[in-house]
Amino acid sequence: LPSHKRQCMAGLLAPPYGVMDSGATNDRMPDKENLNSDPLSFMSKHLNKVPSEKILRAEKVLRNAILARAPHMIRDRKYHLKTYRQCCVGTELVDWLLQQSSCVHSRAHAVGMWQVLLEEGVLNHVDHELNFQDKYLFYRFLDDEEEDAVLPSDDDKREAEEELQETLLFLSQIGPDAHMRMILRKPPGQRTTEDLEIIYDELLHIKALSHLSNTVKRELAGVLIFESHAKAGTVLFNQGEEGTSWYIIQKGSVNVVIYGKGVVCTLHEGDDFGKLALVNDAPRAASIVLREDNCHFLRVDKEDFNRILRDVEANTVRLKEHDQDVLVLQKSLRPSRRVNSQQMSNIYIYIYFFFIIYFSPTDPALDDFVLMHCVFMPISQLCPALLRVCTYHSQASQGSEQERLDYSVASKRRVFSLALRWATLQGHHLLEDDTALSFLEELHGFVSNDARVLRPLKELLPELERILKQYSGEERLAKKQPIRSFDDILLKVYCSDHTYTTIRVPVLATGREVTAAVADKLGSTEELLMINLSSSGEKQILKPNDVSVFQSLGVNGRMFACSREQLDSLNPLAEQEGPSTGSMSSFELMSSKDLAFQMTQYDWELFSCVHEYELVYHTFGRQAYRRSTANLELFLKRFNQVQLWVVTEVCLCGTLSKRVQLLKKFIKIAAHCREFKNLNSFFAIIMGMCNPAVSRLSQTWEKLPSKFKKFYSEFESFLDPSRNHRAYRLTVAKMEPPIIPFMPLLIKDMTFTHEGNKTFVDGLVNFEKMRLIANTIRAVRHCRSQLFNAEVSPASKNPQEVRNYVRQLNVIDNQRTLSQLSFRLEPRRG
Numbered sequence: 001l002p003s004h005k006r007q008c009m010a011g012l013l014a015p016p017y018g019v020m021d022s023g024a025t026n027d028r029m030p031d032k033e034n035l036n037s038d039p040l041s042f043m044s045k046h047l048n049k050v051p052s053e054k055i056l057r058a059e060k061v062l063r064n065a066i067l068a069r070a071p072h073m074i075r076d077r078k079y080h081l082k083t084y085r086q087c088c089v090g091t092e093l094v095d096w097l098l099q100q101s102s103c104v105h106s107r108a109h110a111v112g113m114w115q116v117l118l119e120e121g122v123l124n125h126v127d128h129e130l131n132f133q134d135k136y137l138f139y140r141f142l143d144d145e146e147e148d149a150v151l152p153s154d155d156d157k158r159e160a161e162e163e164l165q166e167t168l169l170f171l172s173q174i175g176p177d178a179h180m181r182m183i184l185r186k187p188p189g190q191r192t193t194e195d196l197e198i199i200y201d202e203l204l205h206i207k208a209l210s211h212l213s214n215t216v217k218r219e220l221a222g223v224l225i226f227e228s229h230a231k232a233g234t235v236l237f238n239q240g241e242e243g244t245s246w247y248i249i250q251k252g253s254v255n256v257v258i259y260g261k262g263v264v265c266t267l268h269e270g271d272d273f274g275k276l277a278l279v280n281d282a283p284r285a286a287s288i289v290l291r292e293d294n295c296h297f298l299r300v301d302k303e304d305f306n307r308i309l310r311d312v313e314a315n316t317v318r319l320k321e322h323d324q325d326v327l328v329l330q331k332s333l334r335p336s337r338r339v340n341s342q343q344m345s346n347i348y349i350y351i352y353f354f355f356i357i358y359f360s361p362t363d364p365a366l367d368d369f370v371l372m373h374c375v376f377m378p379i380s381q382l383c384p385a386l387l388r389v390c391t392y393h394s395q396a397s398q399g400s401e402q403e404r405l406d407y408s409v410a411s412k413r414r415v416f417s418l419a420l421r422w423a424t425l426q427g428h429h430l431l432e433d434d435t436a437l438s439f440l441e442e443l444h445g446f447v448s449n450d451a452r453v454l455r456p457l458k459e460l461l462p463e464l465e466r467i468l469k470q471y472s473g474e475e476r477l478a479k480k481q482p483i484r485s486f487d488d489i490l491l492k493v494y495c496s497d498h499t500y501t502t503i504r505v506p507v508l509a510t511g512r513e514v515t516a517a518v519a520d521k522l523g524s525t526e527e528l529l530m531i532n533l534s535s536s537g538e539k540q541i542l543k544p545n546d547v548s549v550f551q552s553l554g555v556n557g558r559m560f561a562c563s564r565e566q567l568d569s570l571n572p573l574a575e576q577e578g579p580s581t582g583s584m585s586s587f588e589l590m591s592s593k594d595l596a597f598q599m600t601q602y603d604w605e606l607f608s609c610v611h612e613y614e615l616v617y618h619t620f621g622r623q624a625y626r627r628s629t630a631n632l633e634l635f636l637k638r639f640n641q642v643q644l645w646v647v648t649e650v651c652l653c654g655t656l657s658k659r660v661q662l663l664k665k666f667i668k669i670a671a672h673c674r675e676f677k678n679l680n681s682f683f684a685i686i687m688g689m690c691n692p693a694v695s696r697l698s699q700t701w702e703k704l705p706s707k708f709k710k711f712y713s714e715f716e717s718f719l720d721p722s723r724n725h726r727a728y729r730l731t732v733a734k735m736e737p738p739i740i741p742f743m744p745l746l747i748k749d750m751t752f753t754h755e756g757n758k759t760f761v762d763g764l765v766n767f768e769k770m771r772l773i774a775n776t777i778r779a780v781r782h783c784r785s786q787l788f789n790a791e792v793s794p795a796s797k798n799p800q801e802v803r804n805y806v807r808q809l810n811v812i813d814n815q816r817t818l819s820q821l822s823f824r825l826e827p828r829r830g
Contacts, residue, residue: 112179243277646688
């Protein structure tokens with residue numbers, strides 16, 4: 001690469017560590033030509049020769065279960081005049097797995113589970129192929145390799161039946177990784193479109209690649225190579241050697257060693273090394289030594305690395321104004337999108353050239369802009385800009401009269417479509433800014449006038465008129481409605497002597513405004529502090545500029561007002577401590593399905609009230625935008641409340657047998673929540689059962705029937721955070737809306753994107769970051785694309801009683817108190 005290109009790309013691909021300049025040498029791995037010409041010799045090095053005890057047992061359980069349930073699947077088969085002894089067919093094995101357990105999500109998932117056995121050598125292709133395929137191909141279990149293979153006894157079959165679900169759960173957790181390795185072992189030229197999508201999806205969740213554009217990640221998906229090494233102490237390469245590859249750690253860890261200094265740091269899963277040596281064409285700055293056995297890497301060779309970087313620069317178009325970049329576009333290889341917006345500055349140029357010229361009204365990039373414009377372009381700038389484009393930039397200066405007319409209609413239609421999409425998404429937020437409704441009324445006037453001459457524009461007016469009518473004379477309905485920024489709330493504020501006063505303040509009231517309202521109500525002239533006091537006695541002093549101060553309250557938190565001298569003497573209210581007795585007597589007679597249904601109905605109401613913009617404000621900080629995220633905070637608080645409900649009820653149950661019944665009850669409720677696709681409460685319940693105050697109750701868990709232990713183990717597996725919560729993401733991908741997602745994970749995704757990418761780069765808006773966050777918000781939109789059918793309730797004798805109970809959960813939110821209660825139930829064993 002030319003030197004100026006190297007400098008440019010070094011900034012694009014800057015690694016998180018400055019000293020990890022490393023890669024691989026030619027004598028330790030095959031070059032690209034050797035890999036493509038003889039893939040089997042390369043891949044065979046990576047397959048385990050000695051299977052683990054767990055995998056050996058899994059093979060026996062599956063073989064015996066098949067012989068017990070479907071013995072016809074294992075038999076001699078003939079093909080092309082040749083007989084293959086005691087074989088199964090790949091498609092039949094996949095079909096069988098899908099029929100056995102709900103933890104097998106798809107055919108691809110089942111393929112990955114069988115691939116685990118193939119990699120460990122306990123399942124073999126009759127011609128020694130290394131990839132399991134969902135085709136009419138023959139596979140043989142290890143126990144059937146010998147001619148005198150022993151059939152399982154009745155006891156063996158019974159044991160297999162008992163262990164089958166646990167075995168399938170184990171394989172379902174490690175199957176996706178095996179499937180990924182199988183794809184990565186394919187020579188790049190043999191990877192299918194589906195393979196590339198799976199690799200690309202994996203790359204989206206690798207922290208070392210978070211700063212790269214989606215275009216670069218898609219290119220990487222086509223060239224990444226899987227590499228593994230079995231033994232700790234293996235030297236991947238030495239300091240001073242030529243850099244030939246860039247590595248990403250997929251599993252395991254490595255030490256970075258420098259001559260004379262020893263180990264300077266350790267890199268773990270998700271970290272990368274070796275980039276700078278490629279970008280700068282310099283020797284390795286350190287040696288890389290495996291820190292543990294069985295490490296897996298994703299490798300990009302130098303040739304591919306340089307080609308991708310050259311293509312990134314070659315496909316980048318820059319629009320300049322006064323010799324400064326104001327718009328940076330990147331061509332995409334995907335046919336669905338003509339250009340990729342990377343960065344932009346001058347907003348009038350951006351809207352006109354980017355939206356009006358390049359994109360159709362249905363392009364996803366328009367949605368990115370509509371969702372994220374508040375980050376870089378508030379309504380006060382957006383509305384005048386759209387009007388300016390509509391009135392001044394929609395007239396063609398060349399062409400015939402008909403061509404100029406067509407151009408004008410097309411330009412105005414695009415602006416109008418963008419405005420309609422924006423107004424529809426705004427919803428009740430239109431009422432929070434006078435500029436917004438004024439803009440829509442002014443736009444309606446412009447289009448009405450133009451429609452007299454440009455008849456095609458007339459068909460656009462009814463939708464705009466509907467929006468104006470809806471929000472000009474808006475009336476609130478009887479069902480639960482979103483909390484809006486201009487709504488008033490009643491806020492109880494307590495004094496140091498535990499008396500209280502009630503004030504009415506706007507949702508967006510600042511700490512200063514709340515303090516003034518309290519002082520006025522109390523008739524106090526001294527300086528007051530506003531305190532968020534938790535049940536554990538922790539005090540948080542609210543700042544004068546804090547917005548929506550009531551949102552900072554925890555589940556049992558209360559707002560206090562006091563002088564600075566009284567601060568140390570503040571104590572929580574008795575009611576903040578939570579209940580002293582459990583409510584099992586109230587809900588043990590309620591149907592678990594009824595409880596799950598009413599919880600789902602309430603969660604859906606809360607989830608439906610969360611506006612998409614609240615996710616943006618929460619990610620970038622509501623203080624900066626002076627906007628409320630009250631609906632989102634209520635939904636997140638509900639998650640905490642359900643989680644604490646589980647812990648509270650268990651810790652307040654003094655009878656061992658009843659605690660066992662409680663665990664069974666919660667497992668049943670969690671199962672029904674998953675059935676209703678309420679993943680938020682499902683995870684809250686399971687995380688409540690994982691709380692140390694509950695999980696330590698060994699005597700209680702020992703009494704839990706094995707059937708429920710297996711259910712709980714399966715549910716707990718969804719909490720597995722490895723591969724960026726892949727188990728959860730696979731589960732959601734299989735579901736159809738309506739879905740109530742695990743909101744804390746979506747919040748984490750957006751926060752990860754926000755903190756890992758700059759909003760502005762060299763004065764330009766980083767629109768790639770906007771797109772990544774918008775993708776997560778669209779996932780939320782997909783979950784709500786179908787309504788939850790609240791009318792179809794399970795048959796219930798007392799639905800109102802169940803409804804009231806789940807909406808008024810009384811909990812203890814002090815972890816110390818919960819732990820003390822737990823130790824009283826089951827003291828620590830000496």
